[in-house]
Amino acid sequence: xxxxxxxxxxxxxxxxxxxxxxxxxxxxxxxxxxxxxxxxxxxxxxxxxxxxxxxxxxxxxxxxxxxxxxxxxxxxxxxxxxxxxxxxxxxxxxxxxxxxxxxxxxxxxxxxxxxxxxxxxxxxxxxxxxxxxxxxxxxxxxxxxxxxxxxxxxxxxxxxxxxxxxxxxxxxxxxxxxxxxxxxxxxx
Amino acid sequence: xxxxxxxxxxxxxxxxxxxxxxxxxxxxxxxxxxxxxxxxxxxxxxxxxxxxxxxxxxxxxxxxxxxxxxxxxxxxxxxxxxxxxxxxxxxxxxxxxxxxxxxxxxxxxxxxxxxxxxxxxxxxxxxxxxxxxxxxxxxxxxxxxxxxxxxxxxxxxxxxxxxxxxxxxxxxxxxxxxxxxxxxxxxxxxxxxxxxxxxxxx
Numbered sequence: 001x002x003x004x005x006x007x008x009x010x011x012x013x014x015x016x017x018x019x020x021x022x023x024x025x026x027x028x029x030x031x032x033x034x035x036x037x038x039x040x041x042x043x044x045x046x047x048x049x050x051x052x053x054x055x056x057x058x059x060x061x062x063x064x065x066x067x068x069x070x071x072x073x074x075x076x077x078x079x080x081x082x083x084x085x086x087x088x089x090x091x092x093x094x095x096x097x098x099x100x101x102x103x104x105x106x107x108x109x110x111x112x113x114x115x116x117x118x119x120x121x122x123x124x125x126x127x128x129x130x131x132x133x134x135x136x137x138x139x140x141x142x143x144x145x146x147x148x149x150x151x152x153x154x155x156x157x158x159x160x161x162x163x164x165x166x167x168x169x170x171x172x173x174x175x176x177x178x179x180x181x182x183x184x185x186x187x188x
Numbered sequence: 189x190x191x192x193x194x195x196x197x198x199x200x201x202x203x204x205x206x207x208x209x210x211x212x213x214x215x216x217x218x219x220x221x222x223x224x225x226x227x228x229x230x231x232x233x234x235x236x237x238x239x240x241x242x243x244x245x246x247x248x249x250x251x252x253x254x255x256x257x258x259x260x261x262x263x264x265x266x267x268x269x270x271x272x273x274x275x276x277x278x279x280x281x282x283x284x285x286x287x288x289x290x291x292x293x294x295x296x297x298x299x300x301x302x303x304x305x306x307x308x309x310x311x312x313x314x315x316x317x318x319x320x321x322x323x324x325x326x327x328x329x330x331x332x333x334x335x336x337x338x339x340x341x342x343x344x345x346x347x348x349x350x351x352x353x354x355x356x357x358x359x360x361x362x363x364x365x366x367x368x369x370x371x372x373x374x375x376x377x378x379x380x381x382x383x384x385x386x387x388x389x390x
Contacts, residue, residue: 019365053372057371062343174358
């Protein structure tokens with residue numbers, strides 16, 4: 001058997017390997033896992049086609065051109081930094097913190113909480129109204145017009161969290177010592 | 189054990205913090221291209237990218253005292269760059285929505301260097317594909333775009349991306365997989381396929 005391959009019957013299945021195709025293409029797999037994936041790709045047209053597509057995308061993206069900057073333009077940037085830096089007094093807010101794609105996460109949480117509270121209030125009002133209507137306290141012919149409660153805006157964060165909780169994206173853990181990859185995914 | 193380049197950065201940081209601006213100038217000269225390139229990937233306009241670059245270094249200038257020397261300077265710098273770039277794109281998007289005059293929007297779109305801007309008929313096939321790919325990348329969510337740009341265009345490793353974005357390596361893998369699949373889907377839907385090697389190595 002050629003070096004770096006394993007018997008076909010021992011090769012991992014697509015569902016276990018597909019998530020490792022990217023790291024394989026990127027050279028980020030430890031040797032043992034690389035061998036596993038290579039064996040699978042040797043026999044799986046779909047996964048090997050996926051690997052090829054990923055390579056193509058990366059190769060092409062790497063050719064994306066960035067306009068050059070002249071010495072004069074850099075000098076202008078530098079002068080701007082110094083001029084504004086010297087004029088600013090005291091520490092700024094700073095954003096070297098961990099990247100937070102929902103920078104207004106606190107505001108968003110309050111918005112969701114307020115929307116949920118409004119929805120509960122409306123539901124309670126509706127239920128109460130129906131109860132009173134049935135009990136004859138309220139004239140069934142009268143109407144109560146309520147402004148529709150704003151639905152919580154589903155953000156990318158929420159959508160992503162939703163996908164992670166019950167969708168198709170796997171949870172991927174990397175063992176710090178062995179660098180082995182463990183993938184937990186929804187079995188369809 | 190630290191990389192010599194990382195050690196050098198820390199020495200320059202200390203130099204600046206003890207009052208010598210040459211330390212900061214060294215860091216500016218060393219990283220300005222990289223910061224500009226990352227910013228350009230997000231904002232897709234030279235002038236905007238230079239504006240973001242200036243903002244990034246201004247942030248570094250005023251906040252270097254807050255930098256924790258147990259981490260790498262360039263990781264912190266890239267984090268600031270990605271944050272500022274995303275902020276800039278959000279502000280620009282918000283400004284465009286406010287200026288809903290079609291004439292204003294059309295004028296902005298026709299400025300050189302903006303994407304998408306040029307009439308595809310004027311472009312070569314490869315340039316057209318580049319425009320389409322840039323557009324497709326812009327259509328990804330911020331999380332996925334950041335990972336794809338840092339990996340595919342700036343060649344950062346998974347570990348470097350994870351440190352920059354403040355997430356785990358597993359998350360980087362997951363987001364990159366999703367980003368690539370999404371790009372594949374978008375490019376396929378608009379009838380384009382990225383050119384590349386004709387035979388696979390796998």
